[in-house]
Amino acid sequence: MTPSPIIAPSILAADFAHLADEVRAIEGAADWVHVDVMDNHFVPNLTIGLPVVQSLRKATSLPFDVHLMITDPERWAPGYAEAGAYNVTFHAEACEDPVHLAKTLRAAGAKAGLAIDRDTPVEPYLELLPYVDTVLIMTIKAGFGGQRFLPEMLDKVRDVRRRITAKDLSVRLEVDGGIAADTIARAAEAGADAFVAGTAVYGAEDPAEAIRKLRSLAEGVS
Numbered sequence: 001m002t003p004s005p006i007i008a009p010s011i012l013a014a015d016f017a018h019l020a021d022e023v024r025a026i027e028g029a030a031d032w033v034h035v036d037v038m039d040n041h042f043v044p045n046l047t048i049g050l051p052v053v054q055s056l057r058k059a060t061s062l063p064f065d066v067h068l069m070i071t072d073p074e075r076w077a078p079g080y081a082e083a084g085a086y087n088v089t090f091h092a093e094a095c096e097d098p099v100h101l102a103k104t105l106r107a108a109g110a111k112a113g114l115a116i117d118r119d120t121p122v123e124p125y126l127e128l129l130p131y132v133d134t135v136l137i138m139t140i141k142a143g144f145g146g147q148r149f150l151p152e153m154l155d156k157v158r159d160v161r162r163r164i165t166a167k168d169l170s171v172r173l174e175v176d177g178g179i180a181a182d183t184i185a186r187a188a189e190a191g192a193d194a195f196v197a198g199t200a201v202y203g204a205e206d207p208a209e210a211i212r213k214l215r216s217l218a219e220g221v222s
């Protein structure tokens, strides 16, 4: 039995000139706000960093789910925890000692998340699950919003769910990339219980209504 779904709209698809308003538009409907931090090094794209997160933190009470697509997360991730992020996720591919960084993030008051990109197998990381709070499985190649959902990534979701269940862990299993009305149920069926949606929420005429729809589709599976 998986916990009730978390819907985390990504502000990557929002209007960056009006971020505070865009986040307020989903208050009451969303569970978390997903914040994609990209450094044009780990991924070939550049978005926002710590000063924006610090300012935005004052604009809303929604929990921040920070997704760091950056090299050297050991250097930068603790700052996001200190800025009040609820969950800070770093990439397995970018981190030499994920257990150590997860401990640092927890000591700084945040949940710790481990992200697995499209081309990375999940198997070597299954033994780390007891040390993290969130596992984020990319259902696209990290770097850009608006890409097509890759159903073949769901095998990784199933593998992680199986391990969470077998070890009775309280780890959130998040999917990120191409999550929309026509894909969310498949991800939920595979065992995901947290869903990032950028284009499907901020590309909709009514973002709050789009979130409600996504939630009911995910709930319909559990």
Ligand SMILES: O=C(CO)[C@H](O)[C@H](O)COP(=O)(O)O
Residues within 6 Å of the ligand: 010, 012, 013, 034, 036, 067, 069, 140, 141, 142, 143, 144, 145, 146, 147, 176, 177, 178, 179, 196, 197, 198, 199, 200
């Ligand atoms: O991490 C990401 C990209 O690397 C984003 O969170 C993701 O792309 C969400 O956007 P969309 O729902 O449009 O795919």
Ligand SMILES: [Fe+2]
Residues within 6 Å of the ligand: 010, 034, 035, 036, 067, 176, 196
């Ligand atoms: Fe993301």
